[in-house]
Amino acid sequence: MEKIFPKDSQNKLLISMAINKLNRKELSVAVGISMPTTRKLLSHEAPIIVSERTYQLVQEWLINNSEGK
Secondary structure: EEEEEEHHHHHHHHHHHOOOOOOOHHHHHHHOOOOHHHHHHHHHOEEEEEEEEHHHHHHHHHHHHHHOO
16 A cells, blocks of 8 residues: 655654754654665655555654654
8 A cells, every 4th residue: 555745754754853853764764664765855856655664653653753853
């Protein structure tokens, strides 16, 4: 199953990445996704089609890390 990763989630991911002072590799490890997927999420124009698992991992990470923990 696939999900659409919207522009607002992409923006939240970039903001959370900056707040937590993470580079792409650190973000990839923290979220639990591969580097090519991380690159796709950050570099491609949203909306992006991703697997349901990737979508869930990113959304969970955003919920847990959106306040600069």
